[in-house]
Amino acid sequence: MEPTAARGSLAGLLGIWGVTRAALLLCVLKVVVFPGPDVTSDVSVIYRGWYDVLVTGTFPQDDVTWQYPPAAALAVLSPAVLPFLEYATAFFVLALAADAAALALLLRGARGTGRSRRGAWLWVAAVPLLGPTVYARYDVMVTAVAVAALLAAGRHPRLAGALMAFGALLKVWPALLLLGVRRRVAWVSAAVTGVAVAGLFAVLMPGAFAFMGFQRDRGTEVESLGSLVFHVARHHGWDGEVLLNYGSVEFLGPYVSWVSTGALFLTGAALAWLVLWRLLATRFAPHTAADAAFTAVLLFTVTSRVISPQYMVWLVGTAAVCLCFRESRMGRPAALVLAACPATMLEFPVWFGHVVASDALGITLLTIRNGLLVAASLLAARALWRATVPARREIPSAAGQSWAERTTVPS
Numbered sequence: 001m002e003p004t005a006a007r008g009s010l011a012g013l014l015g016i017w018g019v020t021r022a023a024l025l026l027c028v029l030k031v032v033v034f035p036g037p038d039v040t041s042d043v044s045v046i047y048r049g050w051y052d053v054l055v056t057g058t059f060p061q062d063d064v065t066w067q068y069p070p071a072a073a074l075a076v077l078s079p080a081v082l083p084f085l086e087y088a089t090a091f092f093v094l095a096l097a098a099d100a101a102a103l104a105l106l107l108r109g110a111r112g113t114g115r116s117r118r119g120a121w122l123w124v125a126a127v128p129l130l131g132p133t134v135y136a137r138y139d140v141m142v143t144a145v146a147v148a149a150l151l152a153a154g155r156h157p158r159l160a161g162a163l164m165a166f167g168a169l170l171k172v173w174p175a176l177l178l179l180g181v182r183r184r185v186a187w188v189s190a191a192v193t194g195v196a197v198a199g200l201f202a203v204l205m206p207g208a209f210a211f212m213g214f215q216r217d218r219g220t221e222v223e224s225l226g227s228l229v230f231h232v233a234r235h236h237g238w239d240g241e242v243l244l245n246y247g248s249v250e251f252l253g254p255y256v257s258w259v260s261t262g263a264l265f266l267t268g269a270a271l272a273w274l275v276l277w278r279l280l281a282t283r284f285a286p287h288t289a290a291d292a293a294f295t296a297v298l299l300f301t302v303t304s305r306v307i308s309p310q311y312m313v314w315l316v317g318t319a320a321v322c323l324c325f326r327e328s329r330m331g332r333p334a335a336l337v338l339a340a341c342p343a344t345m346l347e348f349p350v351w352f353g354h355v356v357a358s359d360a361l362g363i364t365l366l367t368i369r370n371g372l373l374v375a376a377s378l379l380a381a382r383a384l385w386r387a388t389v390p391a392r393r394e395i396p397s398a399a400g401q402s403w404a405e406r407t408t409v410p411s
Contacts, residue, residue, distance in 0.1 A: 001007065008108075013117070013124055017103060020128035023095060025214065027132035028092045036349030039136045040377040044088040046247075047138075050076050054205075061207030065247030070201035075138035083376055099127060102144040102317060109151040109324040112285070118188035122334060126316040129341035130309060130347065142171045146293075150321040152182055153289040161189030169197050173297060173314055180292025182284055186393040200302040210230075219250040219260055219307040222355055223347065225370045226259040227251060229272035231358040244357055245333035248306060249356060266303035273381070274299070281388035288388060289324035294318040294330055296378040298337075302377045307370070309348045314339060329383040336376035345368035 026032045028040050048067065053060040053210050054073050060066045073318035106120040127134055134140055149163035160181065167174025178190055201208040222227050222242060230240060230251045240253020250256075274296055281288075297318050301311050318335035347365040354362035 009117070013120060014226050017100075017124045021099060024128060024132055024135050025092060025096055028135045030091065034132050034349065036352055039131070039133045039349050040092075042087060043091050043136050047076050047091065048087050053081070055080075059205055059207035059210060061143070061210035067211050067247065069169045069172055069198075069211060070199060070205070071166060072138070072171060073201070073205070075141050075170060078141075089236045091138075095138070095140050096335065098141040098144040099134070102140070102147050102320075105144070105147050105151055106320055106324060109321065112327050115324055118323035118331075120324075122323055122338060123316060123320040126320075126338050126341045127313070129218060129338070129345060130312055130316075131345040133309045133345075133349065134205060134313055137313075138311045139171065139310040142167055143313050144172045145170065146177060146314070147317050147321055149177055150290045150318065151295055151324070153183075153186065154286050157181070157183040157186035158189040161186035161191075162193040162387050165194035166191040166197060167202075168195065173300065175313055176296040176300060177289075177293040177318075179278060179296050180284075180289035182289075207370075211263065211343050219252065219305065220263070221250050222250045223265070223309070223366060224305055224307045225302055226263045226305065227373070228366060229259055231255070231363045231366065242287045242358075248308065258269070259304050263303055263305045267300060269307060270296075270299035270303050277385060277389065281392055283327075283388045285387075287322065287328040288384075290318065290321040291324065291328055291330050291380075291384050291387070294322050294333070295377070295384045298333065298373065299379040302370070302373050307373075309344050312337070312344050316341070317375075329387050333376040333380040333383070336372045336379070340369050340372040340376070343372065344379070 023032070028035045030040070045216075050060050050063070050066060050073075053076055059070070059073065078094050079085070079087050081091035082093060085093065103120060106123055108119065109115065110117040110120055145163055145167040149160045149167060152160040152163065158270075161178070164174050164177045164181075164186075167177070178187065181187065186340060198208070219232070222231075230238060231252075234240070238253065238255075240251055240256060242249060243252050245252060264281075274292075277292075294315070297314050301307060304311075308332055315337045319330060319337050322328040322330035323334055343365055346367055347362070351361060351365060355366060356362070
């Protein structure tokens with residue numbers, strides 16, 4: 001009976017994935033018109049414009065909207081592998097393929113003792129709740145690489161390190177995945193891969209690192225946690241404005257730089273906490289690398305000057321890997337991220353006009369979404385600390401033990 005039930009559960013999961021992904025594909029192909037602004041213009045206009053520059057052998061170094069590390073060029077150029085399709089259509093098909101690859105990895109990660117399909121179910125349920133934006137950005141491709149890296153961390157540390165470095169060269173944030181990895185070989189592999197790939201791009205394509213200056217100059221985006229200050233301030237006489245700036249809709253005006261600096265300070269504080277955790281943590285289980293990665297990505301997302309809707313894909317992917325392990329303590333934070341997905345879809349694209357106008361509906365949606373993410377961050381950080389850092393009363397009893405004896409080595 002149990003194998004039959006398992007097969008039925010898998011069939012149901014795959015069936016839901018097929019139906020929901022077909023709906024997403026119909027939306028980005030505009031067979032079905034999704035409410036709100038057109039989310040596909042980033043692909044058909046911006047990505048396509050970058051594609052035309054990248055095929056000449058250089059980066060779009062004069063375009064301030066290019067704010068991505070050099071390997072992002074591979075994602076933008078990827079539709080070339082489907083030359084029989086128009087650029088945007090090919091991109092959407094490849095995004096669907098990356099979605100499928102992530103699901104396949106999560107199902108594989110669910111095999112074995114102490115494993116679960118909860119992660120696969122989270123991925124299947126959460127992605128469509130974010131709406132068609134998922135397929136209209138290359139973040140789903142990056143997330144598939146991150147999922148592969150985290151699932152490889154236990155048994156294939158060299159591969160995991162290489163994938164984490166490659167992911168970081170696609171969109172920076174996968175570098176955070178290394179925080180919970182203890183095996184030195186993974187760090188060495190990441191360093192070698194990162195230097196080799198970055199060096200190759202630097203030699204072959206001019207402007208590989210121009211993105212660093214453009215990213216530095218970004219302001220406070222209207223969906224970020226800090227933006228709530230200005231959404232409310234607009235109702236009390238603040239004379240700033242909302243404009244398209246550096247490729248995103250941002251607040252410009254008095255005190256914006258203060259809030260942006262505050263966000264950078266909070267990001268620095270989050271990094272300091274993560275470093276402290278890494279120094280004090282002694283109890284490492286097979287799921288710790290995934291738990292740490294999810295916590296780190298949550299903290300950096302919440303404290304960022306920008307919380308674009310596609311950032312939620314990162315959180316869903318890392319949370320899904322955590323839930324592949326039955327002993328992971330990230331169930332509650334993952335549930336909060338799942339709840340934040342429909343709120344994200346409502347604030348963008350469905351009612352983005354209300355967000356830009358800073359009206360009651362827009363502020364309410366942002367407060368709910370960002371509040372859920374803040375709560376998830378705090379719960380995840382607390383759970384990670386309690387699971388891995390010994391309480392003070394535990395330290396004396398371990399005083400006579402070696403570091404190896406006090407540390408659980410991941411399988």
